[in-house]
Amino acid sequence: xxxxxxxxxxxxxxxxxxxxxxxxxxxxxxxxxxxxxxxxxxxxxxxxxxxxxxxxxxxxxxxxxxxxxxxxxxxxxxxxxxxxxxxxxxxxxxxxxxxxxxxxxxxxxxxxxxxxxxxxxxxxxxxxxxxxxxxxxxxxxxxxxxxxxxxxxxxxxxxxxxxxxxxxxxxxxxxxxxxxxxxxxxxxxxxxxxxxxxxxxxxxxxxxxxxxxxxxxxxxxxxxxxxxxxxxxxxxxx
Amino acid sequence: xxxxxxxxxxxxxxxxxxxxxxxxxxxxxxxxxxxxxxxxxxxxxxxxxxxxxxxxxxxxxxxxxxxxxxxxxxxxxxxxxxxxxxxxxxxxxxxxxxxxx
Numbered sequence: 001x002x003x004x005x006x007x008x009x010x011x012x013x014x015x016x017x018x019x020x021x022x023x024x025x026x027x028x029x030x031x032x033x034x035x036x037x038x039x040x041x042x043x044x045x046x047x048x049x050x051x052x053x054x055x056x057x058x059x060x061x062x063x064x065x066x067x068x069x070x071x072x073x074x075x076x077x078x079x080x081x082x083x084x085x086x087x088x089x090x091x092x093x094x095x096x097x098x099x100x101x102x103x104x105x106x107x108x109x110x111x112x113x114x115x116x117x118x119x120x121x122x123x124x125x126x127x128x129x130x131x132x133x134x135x136x137x138x139x140x141x142x143x144x145x146x147x148x149x150x151x152x153x154x155x156x157x158x159x160x161x162x163x164x165x166x167x168x169x170x171x172x173x174x175x176x177x178x179x180x181x182x183x184x185x186x187x188x189x190x191x192x193x194x195x196x197x198x199x200x201x202x203x204x205x206x207x208x209x210x211x212x213x214x215x216x217x218x219x220x221x222x223x224x225x226x227x228x229x230x231x232x233x234x235x236x237x238x
Numbered sequence: 239x240x241x242x243x244x245x246x247x248x249x250x251x252x253x254x255x256x257x258x259x260x261x262x263x264x265x266x267x268x269x270x271x272x273x274x275x276x277x278x279x280x281x282x283x284x285x286x287x288x289x290x291x292x293x294x295x296x297x298x299x300x301x302x303x304x305x306x307x308x309x310x311x312x313x314x315x316x317x318x319x320x321x322x323x324x325x326x327x328x329x330x331x332x333x334x335x336x337x338x339x
Contacts, residue, residue, distance in 0.1 A: 103258070114298075133289070139293070174267060
């Protein structure tokens with residue numbers, strides 16, 4: 001679900017390299033690259049293709065290079081540094097790494113430290129003040145913010161909570177960006193996340209249809225009985 | 239002018255789109271209302287429910303593994319289940335999105 005990650009890393013070169021060559025070689029890694037996971041990893045060591053969306057050199061201090069990289073999930077930045085070093089001819093290794101964004105969840109906007117979580121909990125438990133806790137905990141819906149959304153009628157919610165697929169009659173408002181097979185977020189008209197599924201129809205088809213399955217539900221999030229039961233046991237088309 | 243539940247809901251949806259940097263137009267298939275008797279606008283959930291459906295983007299300190307940190311969070315909140323997305327090795331700092339409940 002998290003399509004890309006952004007990191008700031010510190011790479012240490014094992015030899016001296018001029019700036020121009022560094023920029024030139026680093027740029028070569030933008031795009032799709034081959035990677036085989038390192039020995040000490042929990043992943044199967046098969047050759048994989050990962051995409052590097054961007055690499056920016058932030059600061060150079062002697063042989064230390066501070067860089068920012070935006071890449072596909074599952075990319076080993078350590079290996080990237082190693083390979084850059086190889087191509088530069090001096091070898092290099094990653095000294096420090098910090099992930100600064102997981103898709104749209106950015107460090108500068110949304111991250112909290114364990115201290116902040118702890119203090120927020122204290123404020124709530126001791127003084128009944130939940131304001132800090134509400135800053136530290138985001139509505140879970142933020143995790144699907146990047147998905148195309150379909151808002152459904154109140155009457156359709158509980159059926160889905162009980163395992164039904166989403167049929168066209170249950171749909172109230174939907175995004176224009178839905179393509180067949182894409183992952184969509186099914187939500188209530190209040191904005192609550194009901195479920196996540198795969199679109200069986202694209203936006204145009206949903207627009208034109210009066211019946212049929214629009215979304216195959218993969219994962220139900222809302223609990224049953226939050227919305228009232230308005231469905232019959234056997235799914236019927238109106 | 240008072241906003242209806244649905245308008246507040248739609249506002250929240252658009253806010254989500256903004257956070258994720260996507261711009262989407264929406265098509266209204268049918269004009270429905272949502273009953274205030276059921277469910278909640280996500281930003282107005284009572285705190286216990288907010289926690290249950292909540293997400294913490296955690297700036298993890300170096301040292302503990304992501305799994306250990308999740309265990310701590312579970313203990314702090316006295317909850318039995320917490321998921322997390324994105325693991326980091328112990329000596330790396332960074333973000334883990336932790337979902338509660």
